[in-house]
Amino acid sequence: MTISPSAVGTATISATYNGVTRSAVLTVTSQSLLRITTNSPLPNARVGANYAGFIEACCGQGSGPIRWSLVNGTVPDGLRFAGNDLKLSQTTAVTGVATRVQTTTFTVRARDGAGNTATKTFTLTVDPASPLVITNGTDQLRDGNVGVAYQASLFPGGGTPPYSWSRIAGTLPPGLSVQASPGRVLGTPTTAGTYTFTVRVNDSGGQTASQQFTIRILP
Known part of the structure; x- marks a missing residue:
């Protein structure tokens, strides 16, 4: 007797030897491989x-x-x-x-x-969150020009969003400010010179990081 691999059900198997017959019921059930x-x-x-x-x-x-x-x-x-x-x-x-x-x-x-x-x-x-860091990779932001709109991004790494930025020390070029979110220094500079200042970023998990930056404003 041959049973198909996909067959499901029961079958009776009988065998006779020296005039004696014995029977058995074979039950075939499906088995999922999932x-x-x-x-x-x-x-x-x-x-x-x-x-x-x-x-x-x-x-x-x-x-x-x-x-x-x-x-x-x-x-x-x-x-x-x-x-x-x-x-x-x-x-x-x-x-x-x-x-x-x-x-x-x-x-x-x-x-x-x-x-x-x-x-x-x-x-x-x-x-836990990774340590909060500032990832600009340099402390020199791009140069600006008097009377020309300026924007430079500040980049956080690690920590827990959202982030909030602020200036905590030093002097920004007149006409520029730090945007809290997303982090940017922007505005229109009014006075030539080289300016150094420190920004801080706070995350929602209570971590802080700070870094000093320099901007040169050309006439």
Whole structure:
């Protein structure tokens, strides 16, 4: 007797030997190979930084993409479970910008086109924000000219957005000011000269960073 690999049901098998017959019932059931292949824990997130932790499934049956759901627990604050929003055939993700340090545990379910399901529990840890720094790479902002509109950007790194900028020491060229957000020195300079000043950036997590800059205004 040959049984098809896709067969489901029962069959009676009989054998006779020396006039004695014995029978047995063989039951064939389907077995789904669907599984979630991504390991737990997911890669750590960091407060204030964009995050995407992908979760993948394999070996589903039936037609159509894997359908995803969050069935237990929660993802960290500021992040979201993407579910089916990625429009990928067998992948979902946890995405967003984490807002605080924490570790959470959550369970996701994958369902294939044949109705088979697989679940897996994940842990995701959020680390503290990176140290806040000013990343202009130089303390010399570009030159300006008297009577010509001027703008130079100030760049933060690390920390937790949003950021707020201010001048805390020194002298800006007359006619220029520091814009709080986004960080910029801008305006129309009125007096030639070389000016040195210090700016500070504050983030929403309480970190600060400061740096001294120089601007030369040409006649």
